[in-house]
C-alpha cells in the first residue's frame with residue numbers, strides 16, 4: 001500500500017521435516033526474489049503446508065535454514081517473525097468486527113489508536129471494503145471474508161506474505177474474480193508472496209514462478225510457460241495442464257531426430273534425442289492436446305500423422321476437447337479453439353490427427 | 367408416536383424430580399417430626415433454621431469451600447483442556463480419559479484414598495484439605511466444558527493471532543479466552559454445584575469447624591428428624607435449580623460478539 005516496504009528475499013536452505021517415520025518435507029532449497037509472486041503447487045499431502053508452516057513458524061523444522069531478508073528465522077518465534085499469513089478458512093476472529101480484525105496486528109504492535117485508524121481505513125480501501133469496518137465477519141460473503149484476511153495479513157507491511165490455499169473454499173467464479181484481486185493486491189503492497197494452491201490454472205495466472213511439489217520434494221521450478229513447455233518429468237507434464245503420455249517400447253535414430261515405438265504398431269517422430277543410449281524404458285513421450293491438429297490439410301508435413309475415431313467431443317470453456325481412439329489401447333486427447341478446426345468432428349467420425357515432430361516431448365518417467 | 371414420546375418424557379421427569387420435590391411440602395409441616403403428607407402447615411422450621419447457629423455456619427462453610435474449589439477447578443481444568451485439545455500430545459486420548467475418571471469413580475473410594483494423605487499433610491478437617499478433595503471431582507466438569515468449547519473453532523485462529531504478532535499470553539487473552547469464556551463460566555458453575563452438593567468427601571475430610579451443609583444435614587438426619595432438615599434441603603434445592611437455570615441460559619446464549627470500533 002505505501003509501497004515503502006519492498007518485499008524480502010526468501011532463501012530456504014536444506015530445510016526438512018520429519019514426523020516420526022514420515023518425511024513430510026525432504027531437504028529442500030528454494031530462492032524467492034524480492035517482490036516475486038511465487039506459487040507452490042502439488043497434490044494434497046505433498047508437503048506444501050509443512051513448508052509454509054515452517055516459514056511462518058508453527059512447524060519446527062527438523063533441520064535447515066530459512067532466511068528472510070538474509071536473517072535466519074528458524075529460532076525466532078512466529079509472533080516475532082513479522083511475516084503475514086492468509087489461511088484457507090480465513091481464520092478471522094469471530095468475536096471481533098472487521099475493523100478490529102484488521103487492527104489486531106497493529107494493536108499487538110502497540111501502534112497509536114489514531115494511526116491504527118488511518119492504516120486500517122487505508123487497508124479497507126485497498127481491499128474495497130470501505131465502510132464495512134463495523135460489520136461482523138459473519139455478515140460478510142466468502143469473498144469479502146477473504147479480503148478481510150488479506151487486509152489483516154498485510155496491514156503491518158510484512159515483507160513476506162504466505163498464503164495457504166486462500167481461495168480453496170470459494171466456488172469457481174468467485175475464485176477467478178479473487179485471483180485478479182490478489183494480483184492487484186500484490187502490485188499495491190509489493191511484498192514477496194509465497195502462495196500455495198493445488199489449482200494449476202490459478203498458479204499460472206498469478207505467479208512469476210511456480211515450484212511443483214511431490215512427495216515432500218520440489219520437483220521443478222520455473223515460469224509457468226517453462227514448466228508447461230519443458231516439463232522435467234512425466235509427473236510435472238501431467239500435473240500442469242493435460243498431457244498425452246506414452247510409454248516407449250524402443251527408440252531408433254532417424255534422419256533429423258528419433259523414431260519412437262509406442263506399441264500397437266504406432267511410431268512417433270520427435271526432433272529430440274533421448275538421454276544417452278536409452279532403450280526407452282525410463283522415458284515417456286508427451287504430446288500436449290493443443291499441439292495436435294485435427295484434419296489439417298498440411299498434415300503430410302507435420303511429422304506425425306495418425307488416424308483415429310472420435311470417441312467423444314466436449315465443449316468446455318472456449319475449447320473443444322476430443323478423445324480420439326487411435327488403437328485398441330491408445331486414446332489421444334485433442335484440444336482446439338472452436339473457430340480453428342475446419343469443421344467440428346462428431347463422435348464416431350474418422351479423423352486424421354497430426355503434429356510437428358518438435359511437439360513430441362521426451363520426459364523421464366516418474 | 368407423536369403422543370407417546372412426550373408422555374414418556376413427562377413420566378420420566380416426574381419419576382426423576384418428584385422425590386426431590388416432596389421435601390418442599392414436608393418443610394412447611396406443623397409437626398415436630400418429618401411426616402408426609404403433613405397434616406397442617408407452618409413456616410416455623412425456616413425460623414428454627416436461623417436460631418440454630420450451626421446451619422448458617424455450615425452454609426458459610428459450603429461457600430468457603432465451594433468458591434475456591436470452583437476457581438481452582440477452572441484454572442486446572444482449563445489448562446488441562448488446552449493441553450489435551452491443542453497440545454499435540456501423543457497420548458491425548460488416554461490423558462483425556464484419566465482426566466474425567468475422578469468424576470466416574472465412587473466418591474467413597476477417592477475419600478478413602480485422600481484421607482490418609484490429608485492426615486499426613488496435616489490438612490485433615492481444615493478448609494484446604496476438602497477444597498483439594500472437591501477439586502479432584504469438580505475439575506473434570508471444567509475440563510469437559512472447556513475442551514468442548516475449544517473444539518468449536520479451528521486452531522488456525524490462534525495461529526493467525528501469532529502471525530499477527532500476539533505472543534502466547536496475548537493470543538490466549540485476546541483470542542482463546544473470549545472464544546472459550548462460556549465454557550469456562552459454565553464449567554465453573556458446575557464445579558461449584560458439585561462441591562456444594564458433595565457429601566462423601568466432606569464426611570471424610572471436614573471437621574466440626576469446617577462441616578458443610580450436606581454433612582450437617584446428614585448428621586442431623588441421624589440425630590433428630592425435625593422438619594428443619596426439609597427446610598434447609600428446600601433452600602439448597604432452590605439454589606441448585608437456580609444454578610442449573612443460569613447454566614442453561616448461558617449455554618443457549620450466542621458466543622460473544624465484540625463492540626464496534
Ligand SMILES: Nc1ncnc2c1ncn2[C@@H]1O[C@H](COP(=O)(O)OP(=O)(O)O)[C@@H](O)[C@H]1O
Pocket residue numbers: 019022023024042043044045046047048049050051
Ligand atoms: N502434525 C502432523 N503429524 C504427522 N504427520 C503430519 C502432520 N502434518 C502433516 N503431516 C504429514 O506430512 C505430509 C505433508 O503434509 P502437508 O504439508 O499438510 O501437505 P499439503 O499441504 O501439501 O497437502 C502428509 O503426509 C501429512 O500426512
Ligand SMILES: [Mg+2]
Pocket residue numbers: 048049050
Ligand atoms: Mg495443505
